[in-house]
Amino acid sequence: MALTLAQKLVARAAGRDAVAPGEIVTCRVDLAMMHDSGGPRRVKPMLEQLGAKVWDPAKVVVVTDHYLPATDADSRRIVEIARDWVKAAGVERFYDGEGICHVVLPERGHLRPGMFAVGGDSHSPTGGAFGAYMFGIGATEMLGVLVTGEIWLKVPHTIVIELEGALGDGLSAKDVMLFLIGRFGMDGGEYQAVEFRGAAVRGMPMQERMTLANMTAELGGQAGLVAPDATTRDYLGAAGVGEAELDVVQFERWQSDPEAPVLAHHRFDAGALAPQVAAPDSPANAAAAADHGDVRIDIAYIGACTGAKLADLRMAARVLEGRRAASGVRLMVAPASLRDQELARREGTLGVLLDAGAELLPIACGACAGYGANRLAENTVAISTTARNFKGRMGAPSSRVYLASPYTVAASAAAGRICDPREFLASRGPR
Amino acid sequence: MTGRAWVFGDDIDTDALAPGRYMKYAVDEIAKHCLEAIDPAFAAAVRPGDVVVGGRNFGLGSSREQAAAALRHLGVAALVAESFAGLFHRNALNLGLPALACADAKRIRPGDELRVDPQAGRIENRTTGETLACEPVPGFLLEMVRDGGLLPHLEKKLARRKGTT
Numbered sequence A: 001m002a003l004t005l006a007q008k009l010v011a012r013a014a015g016r017d018a019v020a021p022g023e024i025v026t027c028r029v030d031l032a033m034m035h036d037s038g039g040p041r042r043v044k045p046m047l048e049q050l051g052a053k054v055w056d057p058a059k060v061v062v063v064t065d066h067y068l069p070a071t072d073a074d075s076r077r078i079v080e081i082a083r084d085w086v087k088a089a090g091v092e093r094f095y096d097g098e099g100i101c102h103v104v105l106p107e108r109g110h111l112r113p114g115m116f117a118v119g120g121d122s123h124s125p126t127g128g129a130f131g132a133y134m135f136g137i138g139a140t141e142m143l144g145v146l147v148t149g150e151i152w153l154k155v156p157h158t159i160v161i162e163l164e165g166a167l168g169d170g171l172s173a174k175d176v177m178l179f180l181i182g183r184f185g186m187d188g189g190e191y192q193a194v195e196f197r198g199a200a201v202r203g204m205p206m207q208e209r210m211t212l213a214n215m216t217a218e219l220g221g222q223a224g225l226v227a228p229d230a231t232t233r234d235y236l237g238a239a240g241v242g243e244a245e246l247d248v249v250q251f252e253r254w255q256s257d258p259e260a261p262v263l264a265h266h267r268f269d270a271g272a273l274a275p276q277v278a279a280p281d282s283p284a285n286a287a288a289a290a291d292h293g294d295v296r297i298d299i300a301y302i303g304a305c306t307g308a309k310l311a312d313l314r315m316a317a318r319v320l321e322g323r324r325a326a327s328g329v330r331l332m333v334a335p336a337s338l339r340d341q342e343l344a345r346r347e348g349t350l351g352v353l354l355d356a357g358a359e360l361l362p363i364a365c366g367a368c369a370g371y372g373a374n375r376l377a378e379n380t381v382a383i384s385t386t387a388r389n390f391k392g393r394m395g396a397p398s399s400r401v402y403l404a405s406p407y408t409v410a411a412s413a414a415a416g417r418i419c420d421p422r423e424f425l426a427s428r429g430p431r
Numbered sequence B: 001m002t003g004r005a006w007v008f009g010d011d012i013d014t015d016a017l018a019p020g021r022y023m024k025y026a027v028d029e030i031a032k033h034c035l036e037a038i039d040p041a042f043a044a045a046v047r048p049g050d051v052v053v054g055g056r057n058f059g060l061g062s063s064r065e066q067a068a069a070a071l072r073h074l075g076v077a078a079l080v081a082e083s084f085a086g087l088f089h090r091n092a093l094n095l096g097l098p099a100l101a102c103a104d105a106k107r108i109r110p111g112d113e114l115r116v117d118p119q120a121g122r123i124e125n126r127t128t129g130e131t132l133a134c135e136p137v138p139g140f141l142l143e144m145v146r147d148g149g150l151l152p153h154l155e156k157k158l159a160r161r162k163g164t165t
């Protein structure tokens, strides 16, 4: 029987040779990720109520990112609960203030091809960039996983997005996702598995593939998958996964069979894509940057798991090298992880951004979640590398948030208005 | 269960249901601000037993289950929508809040008196006399909802296991 990658991953976790789309199965969980907001502070009281313990602390990873820096007593308490709980529960893989969960897990080599994983966050499909089946769940369902080590799943159909050719200069995975969300809507993924294929995907480094998989959440998919290849293997090796461990991963096994039936197969020419911007208040309001007319901006925000990884910071720096943010524009940069911030500092990328007038914000979810400081004030207009621009998410309900790639956010910061970043790269010769 | 309908449009997101700035508080506080960006009167005016009706992709966005918990806290007895975001749908059921997908949800008007039967997958609109069919919810999930959600369901299972050993 010909199977898709999604079916193979689910079948393995369900202890079966094969599974069919639509079947309901019970899967064993290889890894459960939680952050400070939806994690310990929510599951701890429930575990206590049940008098239950974590099924396997070695399979749990906890990250603090939403309530850092803790600016008030409530936030401090939430973070403290996480710190205390991991000790009491025997969870050793705890990353405290080291970055946003979806970026920290991969950089520590925790996500590998063939895994079946859940995360207490909606952008958990990010793990699919590594050929793992990973999806987001709420705190109560996480409790179920922590107690039983299992979760039910309706075996997904697969929707194939094939990107042929190569992205042009100034284009990124973010543009691909905004385009797809604009085209298919925020429920276009039908809560199925979306598999990204094609030469343009093969050509992407891991952090770009992570953006594809991450924003499958906005596309309404349950999981977003990229079959593993040499790029995956190299990344994991660099993340400290040893050769012997890599050898057991079976990279060749975690590929869709070519003849496996899929729900839909969409093909796009990556080379024809123009930089995308999504207007308020939905990622689905995406159109070419040039089609948005004259939109003046007050804030340019480079942050979040979708938009402030090293690869993203480099894109912004390419545009901003030798330039400054326009007067009246507040350019904010919140790197997605400590490690990426340090790499960016060492190679000069961060310096370029600071020279352009960027304010460096703490490494955390920050303004993306709208939880703490730096919430957008009334009537501000922002362009942001984050994943969502729902009304009021990042601040006042009257604030207006446009979503775009790091290239486009950086170019717009320099111009003071939304613009196509290719104008800024044109004068710089080939990459 | 019978209740009055509160009708909302397409794409009601989790930031509208449980706004980020209140996420550090307990659900009773979050619930006061539930849907305030769309209908500032809702949280104060909704009554126990009422039914919240949405359009397409209800509950899209975050994994925060406070989005469903806030509605339950306000006494909302059931959710009906043309379609639900998958993650929110799991959360609602896990919290014991019946959430039924109904292709004809848009036929329901604000204030209609609805009798919702999750078991039969049916909604009777007592105001218009119409009966609307819903997508069936798998039996094991209905059982969990009847127990009041995953937490009491697990509690029951664990107690049963203890009882037999």
Ligand code: SF4
Pocket (backbone or CB within 6 Å): A065, A100, A101, A102, A121, A123, A303, A304, A305, A306, A364, A365, A368, A369, A386, A387
């Ligand atoms: S950066 Fe934003 S999208 Fe990413 S995990 Fe944090 S809140 Fe969610």
